[in-house]
Amino acid sequence: MRFAEMTAPELRALSREDTLIIAPIAACEQHSRHLPVFTDSILVGAVADAVERNLPDRVLLLPVLWMGASEHHLPFGGTLTASLPTYELVLMELLAPLLRDGFRRTMYLNGHGGNIDPLRIALRRLDVQFPQAVLTGAAYWELAEAEIAALCEGPRKTMGHACEIETSMIMHLRPDLVRKDLILDDPDPDTGALRSITWARDFGRRTQHGAVGHPEAADAERGRRMLEAIGRKVTVVAEGVLNLPLS
Amino acid sequence: MRFAEMTAPELRALSREDTLIIAPIAACEQHSRHLPVFTDSILVGAVADAVERNLPDRVLLLPVLWMGASEHHLPFGGTLTASLPTYELVLMELLAPLLRDGFRRTMYLNGHGGNIDPLRIALRRLDVQFPQAVLTGAAYWELAEAEIAALCEGPRKTMGHACEIETSMIMHLRPDLVRKDLILDDPDPDTGALRSITWARDFGRRTQHGAVGHPEAADAERGRRMLEAIGRKVTVVAEGVLNLPLS
Amino acid sequence: MRFAEMTAPELRALSREDTLIIAPIAACEQHSRHLPVFTDSILVGAVADAVERNLPDRVLLLPVLWMGASEHHLPFGGTLTASLPTYELVLMELLAPLLRDGFRRTMYLNGHGGNIDPLRIALRRLDVQFPQAVLTGAAYWELAEAEIAALCEGPRKTMGHACEIETSMIMHLRPDLVRKDLILDDPDPDTGALRSITWARDFGRRTQHGAVGHPEAADAERGRRMLEAIGRKVTVVAEGVLNLPLS
Amino acid sequence: MRFAEMTAPELRALSREDTLIIAPIAACEQHSRHLPVFTDSILVGAVADAVERNLPDRVLLLPVLWMGASEHHLPFGGTLTASLPTYELVLMELLAPLLRDGFRRTMYLNGHGGNIDPLRIALRRLDVQFPQAVLTGAAYWELAEAEIAALCEGPRKTMGHACEIETSMIMHLRPDLVRKDLILDDPDPDTGALRSITWARDFGRRTQHGAVGHPEAADAERGRRMLEAIGRKVTVVAEGVLNLPLS
């Protein structure tokens, strides 16, 4: 079910217990020289659509909230962003009316790495207010880590930024938006052997052109297969959330 | 130019003086029994697309921000909304990175009546921070008031909610989403002869089914002509903003 | 009834259903070269006093809150102001204790154009908290638009700033505070033919001396008649609010 | 000089170094059974007027900000109040435009006990922003403690609430507003021998009728002499602030 296309009386009639609200969230931010700034929103929208197609009677899909937490991408321009405190509020208010209305199962389906921290904060803050609900959330690549890794051919097997994975999937979904002649690997960011510590540095200090992770290895057909695998895996997780017992 | 489809280097290359940023903002909220909750977002998106097509080299169109200020529609369900203080911040942060980056001309193109107040507040708060910019905004029906009135056939000639105007235009754009059998005029809201005073009442207390303004008079072909007229008029205003001298 | 002059036990004894709280709100801000900065507060105070005299048993008049939202007048100096977010809170907190105490009918009576936006926001935010109350508000010139226009002799028939209307009424009420030798029309602000769009510009960029609207046409006797007409009309509206059914 | 009665150009012409801004702040809150709720505002206004009359060329007197921090009086009704966080902001924003405009000497002249804490917080927060200014503030009875004590005849020699001191001064200034037949001492609040510790209790738990401090001892003539003495002493302090060297 697609929230945006329904009427209010139809939405009022839905089961509060047996419906999973999926809220896709993403960003509009620089994606190096070769990908459009809407990359994250296009991708999470495609994943969310797949899940809704797989579970049309049990999933209630909200429209993609494309504005994300992207201040660390501002040095490259081409970036829209909420501040972190505002974004936490936005995420909470995105679901609060539905939770107040009695819905019991929600999932933020995230398509942007910079949203992970505020997503977790929002879940915790909502949990204080709505302890009777099952409140979940993840980036799609956290849910489908193994499936994605299995399809990567470049040296990095996990989601980067404007990387092999994102580039492949946009090549499949919107080839018209990929500047193929500008695909060129950024050097791997130098972390000074400090991998386990969080080091807050915006992308202007971490990369040369705004990318992390080998877009030269991208391929449209593998992008198609990645999307398929991700859609299947997120569907399985959504079914899991639907099957959790309510307290 | 469509912000979402461009790359960061392309966006960095644009003229800061001669480009008009258009930020379409809308809502996802109850629209009576016959229209989808995404009505405002569909309509403002169509208007914004028309303006961008008319001025492709001078307008930079942001993606539609569909989350609006709709708390007064919550009693009917089917409504997503930011709180007013959060929404003011969201509107400001939507443009702030571009203004900090040097863009000089902006227009919020609004498709939801409940956004008018926070839109004005956001403009004033931004003006304190960015006095060098031309900061503008309006609902499309404020800009095309005469054009719309000329095409109405029902008793009300101005924008209501799920009214003749909105229903006609959605009938044209997305006939699949209109529940035609459920189109039935709400009684006109009783304002107790207090027309000139602002009376804060949510839609649950103002209407029976969530509509204001005679959807029975709606017609798809007139909806098409309304959209055309609105697109033309907003284009004229956009050109006016582009021609304002910069200080 | 004048809130300020009563004791707490007298106030506790009032009917919560049949009393209309009137909260006059204004500003202390530049009013061109010829009017005192307290112009808005003097005028709204005079209007409010008239209404209270007309309905002494049913209106409970709060003291004038002179601090308004006037940041857009700061370039000319002589201006005190709250920021917009603070002012929204102030307006809400001004009425909240009375609404919590059970009063059911309230009216912000506004004397400053810059307060209109935050007034509407405050009403909407209060409505979420106090849905059982009749919450209303307007600038006095919104209520008495026709009455004022009928008495104007200059080219502009609607409220400006330090204009024919305000100047006439201050000439009547406080002639000692008018610098008559400095009354000189500002040129009409150039809106670049963009009348229907909101364009956020502070008064330093909109005017030469801080006035909008032809003070040269002012006249004390017409000021007296304006005040009389406004007082009568606001009284009618106040009676209307008192007669609205409570839910 | 009275800010409210001047024009913007006159205010722009003042010396920033040799002018003392006096901002009288008060409250509108229950004052037991015999005094009007505007007592604090009437009194601080009278003191401020006296100081301005004594130093007409060096003092710039703002209008009385009557809305104070009075939540602890709400149990008796008849009370308007800002919340404490909002009131801190209001106090800061009251002076900030003048400090930004270059004024160097300011004094909050306070007439309400509940404002003392937020006044000190506001001064400290302003000091971080405006270290070049001389930022001062006090309740008038803190400045004229000895003068007031010398004129008290009841058992308590310091300011209470609706006490001998306030009642005497209102009897002098506004005898029409005193309900003389209702003057009756509240029992002294029982502090359980815990005088040195701050114990947060609203007035509903501290008093029987909302008063602290022996109004039965009040006398109009002594009220007149108190006001005179206070006005003289605050003038001396104001001169002291005007004579402090600027850094």
Add this chain to the structure above:
Amino acid sequence: MRFAEMTAPELRALSREDTLIIAPIAACEQHSRHLPVFTDSILVGAVADAVERNLPDRVLLLPVLWMGASEHHLPFGGTLTASLPTYELVLMELLAPLLRDGFRRTMYLNGHGGNIDPLRIALRRLDVQFPQAVLTGAAYWELAEAEIAALCEGPRKTMGHACEIETSMIMHLRPDLVRKDLILDDPDPDTGALRSITWARDFGRRTQHGAVGHPEAADAERGRRMLEAIGRKVTVVAEGVLNLPLS
């Protein structure tokens, strides 16, 4: 009882009516040339420990919250601080979970002058939320003013900063942390004969080396006696709070 050393089940078992929560709060800020920046935290911790030892079954002692409101000490460096609005929240949130859990008696035991204002604000804001609780607070020197004065030998008998009193007590508790060769009186701050008015000035403008009050008169043995006297007196006050009737 020491909160930090107990387990959750032990804490759950405590009487809500007969237990006094003591929350020691302090600072980490410059203390002139001779005292460590943790002076306030060391001292309030020692006082709090003494009280807990005296009333081990009735006092529940929280760990020392060392972060205080010290922005006015920043000019000398060596200072950590929360902003005032944040510190108010911190103080409230420090007690709120316990008050929500039903505890009825609390005392902030304060060791830093700059915390007095926000402590009072926090008490008042908590009182609005938890009117059923006995909420108290004070700096230890406010409670033991006479006891401290009796032991001072220098010209000042009240708490200053890095003064005779603090220096004596640290000399007793942590002689290893006192730079004895750098003890040198600052000149008394010049208040321009404006003693009764609050004048917001940071310590960089008030003092030469960051001290107020004659550390040259300090003595370790008198420091020991001061601590003893303070501990006894705060114990008496704590017993008083424990004996207050609950409503």
Add this chain to the structure above:
Amino acid sequence: MRFAEMTAPELRALSREDTLIIAPIAACEQHSRHLPVFTDSILVGAVADAVERNLPDRVLLLPVLWMGASEHHLPFGGTLTASLPTYELVLMELLAPLLRDGFRRTMYLNGHGGNIDPLRIALRRLDVQFPQAVLTGAAYWELAEAEIAALCEGPRKTMGHACEIETSMIMHLRPDLVRKDLILDDPDPDTGALRSITWARDFGRRTQHGAVGHPEAADAERGRRMLEAIGRKVTVVAEGVLNLPLS
């Protein structure tokens, strides 16, 4: 170097480039039936002390901030906590004065799982303000994951809560505070096979007694070896941060 024990002039004299500020942060919250609520603070304090002992000239150790983000532990009582928005501010304000003072290298050393999200948010928000600084942070078990795993004998090799790891280390450091007779494994939390998704559930819904991870396997001697290994590894990371080039 221990910040708390130094004087302001000593702190002012330190190198801004070659000093690493370490800010240990923790919590005071329920730790099942057998561990004291200060467990996290005791442990991170011990780790931080070790690092400071290893690098006494290059590390500047702040006092442990024991108040953390622990709302999800409130259902078991025995828990103090800041709200998440306040805690973000506290973390930022903890370092901001030092960063404003010119220090270039900082590390939050975290001892509480619930602090991880706000720690990352704080780092990102500080990075916007202080792009010239090297801002880092991690929980000690994120840095020493392999070292800890190698020493675990129970079925779980990663940090839980009141688990084998924490219990072992407290057994070594403060055996007097461990209720050995109450050590009993909680059943492993049932995640419904939803391991990869974040599911916000407070500990009252996730566990029976508030523990996650096999405390029955704890042993004091292994606790000692864990602490040693962690101290060594965090020292290596601290050296790494000290060796990062400054931009």
